[in-house]
Amino acid sequence: MPELPEVENTARDLKPLLVGRHVQAVQILWPRLVHGKAPEAFAVELTGRQIVNTDRRGKFLLFPLDNRRIWIVHLRMTGQLHLVPTQTEIDRHVHALLELDNGQQLRYRDARKFGRFYLVDEAEELLAKLGPEPLSAAFTPLELFSRLQGRRPAIKTLLLDQRVLAGLGNIYADEALFAAGIDPRRPASTLTQADCNRLHMAIRQTLATAIREGGSSLGGSALTNYRRPIGVQGRFQQRHQVYRRTGQPCPRCGAPIERITLAQRSTHFCPTCQRYEPLGVGSS
Ligand SMILES: [Zn+2]
Known part of the structure; x- marks a missing residue:
């Protein structure tokens, strides 16, 4: 934030x-x-x-x-x-x-x-080292896919890496991964082109809606809370699906939202909607 x-x-x-x-x-x-x-x-x-x-x-x-x-x-x-x-x-x-x-x-x-x-x-x-702007024409599903190729860290970790993609932080990474139905812990290299198509659209839609809503205002006090230069707060926090909703029902399936720590950052996700089963495990 x-x-x-x-x-x-x-x-x-x-x-x-x-x-x-x-x-x-x-x-x-x-x-x-x-x-x-x-x-x-x-x-x-x-x-x-x-x-x-x-x-x-x-x-x-x-x-x-x-x-x-x-x-x-x-x-x-x-x-x-x-x-x-x-x-x-x-x-x-x-x-x-x-x-x-x-x-x-x-x-x-x-x-x-x-x-x-x-x-x-x-x-x-x-x-110079920043990755592409997520809302620019240069950022395509194929560009996202190619940037994740061969990368072993968790997809959430790479989404926070400003050299991979510029502008995402903890809130919008969690929200975009939920919207795309992707487990934040999943090794980035395991995402298919189809996964990247969904994630690309989820990132763009989440950011575009959040911009329109004036961003997210969260935090302990008026001091640390985000406020716009014109003095008003953002409204997108009212539309968060998983971020800081630990234990509350998933808006899609009703399962309680879980919170874990990933790369030293709190991470919120739905264990049902964002389930990842590597090939050969859990399938028959
Ligand atoms: Zn769910």
């Missing part, structure tokens, strides 16, 4: 609010937020620049600037960007302030402090 749908909503919400605005001043209150350079240098380089677009690649937010450099933000666990009037009180989780030319401040809040800022000449410096 946040994953592709939440980052996409953040980029979309910020577009009409930020594009064309000039940055008049920058304050970094948590020095380690800035990757690869001194926070003072980052502040100097961003000051005076105009933000010309807002975009997303994987889970990265991209803000191209008028000097052709790109400010990139990774929200990681609990990062949030909000636009507020300058006089709004600054709470202890605000780690960066960007003063804009319209009396507003873009504020970065992050309770867990895992998020990072980057300022680069070319986005590829940071993004």
Whole structure:
């Protein structure tokens, strides 16, 4: 969290609010937020620049600037960007302030402090290793199949690997695997082309619906919960079929949803709808 749908909503919400605005001043209150350079240098380089677009690649937010450099933000666990009037009180989780030319401040809040800022000449410096965008034309069922060929890790583990596919995290990997009826523990190399066709469609539909619903807002407190830059929460958590529904009935068959740990991540699935029986086992 946040994953592709939440980052996409953040980029979309910020577009009409930020594009064309000039940055008049920058304050970094948590020095380690800035990757690869001194926070003072980052502040100097961003000051005076105009933000010309807002975009997303994987889970990265991209803000191209008028000097052709790109400010990139990774929200990681609990990062949030909000636009507020300058006089709004600054709470202890605000780690960066960007003063804009319209009396507003873009504020970065992050309770867990895992998020990072980057300022680069070319986005590829940071993004070259990312796999395809799941909603792009380049991501086809055949592309998915070929990326899983010969890969022994569990399919869920590979779906979380940003080099295989960009943008999926724990929520949408679990939801997509349920929608496709695929056991998250199954070795990726055992997926057939037909399995990949179903999984490809499930990934696209899950993400598209989640984007439309404003992403998922989950988590302990208002502090760590995902909120859109315009202050509202996502609604897709109301449509989760398996994620954090441990013990509740599967919406398809009624069996209790199970929770296991896979590659150190909690994993939710239906043991009936997502049953995998390797050839020669359990069949006659
Ligand atoms: Zn089921």
